[in-house]
Amino acid sequence: MTRIGILLVVLFGALIVALSSVFIVDEREKALILQFGQIRDVKEDPGLAFKVPFVQNVVTYDDRIQSLDTQQQEVTPLDDRRLVVDAFARWRISDVIQFRQAVGAGGIAQAEQRLDGILRAQLREVLGSVPSNSILSADRVALMNRIRDAAVIRARALGIDVVDVRIKRTELPTQNLAATFQRMEAERAREAADERARGQEAAQRVRAQADRTAVELVSEAQRDSDIIRGEADGARNAIFAEAFGRDPEFFAFYRSLSAYENALSGENSTLVITPDSEFFDYLKSDKAPSSAAAAPAE
Known part of the structure; x- marks a missing residue:
């Protein structure tokens, strides 16, 4: 082998050794230098770092959350x-x-x-x-x-x-869901029943109060109507009495016409009376009988 070949081999080996001794620490990582499994150094700063080639190895861990x-x-x-x-x-x-x-x-x-x-x-x-x-x-x-x-x-x-x-x-666990839902439904049903019972109780109180108020109003109205009716009857009787005092014959004639109207109204159109009855005296003559003229007002 020539000197140039030997030199190239030496240079190549040196390059391999140099590359094996250099490593890069990322800013997101922490690095440990291990030698035969034992920690020799810690590299936490980012950048280039060195280790012994073929003897030491590098282990990196993520430093982020x-x-x-x-x-x-x-x-x-x-x-x-x-x-x-x-x-x-x-x-x-x-x-x-x-x-x-x-x-x-x-x-x-x-x-x-x-x-x-x-x-x-x-x-x-x-x-x-x-x-x-x-x-x-x-x-x-x-x-x-x-x-x-x-x-x-x-x-x-x-x-x-x-x-x-x-x-x-x-x-909840799957096996407990059905039982839980049933219990919830039962609780809601009980609450609904309680609400309905309270509503019915309140409705009964309102109805009772309304019935009492209605009875009181009807009683008061009946009392007032009786008073008014009595006053009206009294006024009517007073008018009749005054009319009788002024013209007894006219009053007797008016009373007879009222009796005819009441007797012959509706289906009541048939009478069985004696021919000489005083009921039809005004139909027989335009003069009032002496007994009718002398009769007092009712």
């Missing part, structure tokens, strides 16, 4: 009303060395698995200490903060900082 969706699980609150809960968390690596020591070569996948276990345990513990109404109401925000604070403490051993925890969905 990451999301983790927990698996659905059933929790049992204080009132024994089982609920299916689905939550998610936001987390990031706070200590990359501790993170590597905790999860080993499993990396992000192993960390998410262990963090999922922590979150599920805290969900059961916190949600199991309150009634279901608190979980389904605005108090859920305080419960999520309690879960987050507890998860923060336990996740420190993994070199992880839990930023936030939120409950996405809270619902």
Whole structure:
């Protein structure tokens, strides 16, 4: 081999060694330099970094906030009303060395698995200490903060900082929905029956008051009408008495005409009387009988 060939081989080997000793740290990542599985250095600043070629290797981890969706699980609150809960968390690596020591070569996948276990345990513990109404109401925000604070403490051993925890969905198990709906229907039916009973009671009170008012109004009207009728009868009798005093014969004639009208009205048109009856005295003569003229007004 010539000197030029040897030189080219040396240069090529040197280039390979140089390239193997240089790596780039992205601003979104943290890098660990490992030698035979042991941590030798940490690179957190972005830019070029160096390592011993063929002896050391580089492992990078995402330094951004990451999301983790927990698996659905059933929790049992204080009132024994089982609920299916689905939550998610936001987390990031706070200590990359501790993170590597905790999860080993499993990396992000192993960390998410262990963090999922922590979150599920805290969900059961916190949600199991309150009634279901608190979980389904605005108090859920305080419960999520309690879960987050507890998860923060336990996740420190993994070199992880839990930023936030939120409950996405809270619902009843499928096997309990039918029974719950039936119970809700029964409660609504009972409330409706109570409302109808109160409405009927109120309606009866209103009817009774209306009937009483109607009776009072009718009684007052009857009393007033009786008074008016009595006053009218008295005025009529006074007029009759005055008319009799002025012209007894005319008054007797008027009374006879009224008697004829009443006797011969409608179907009552047949009379059986004696020929010399005083009833038709005015039909026989235009003079009033002496007995009629002398009769007092009724």
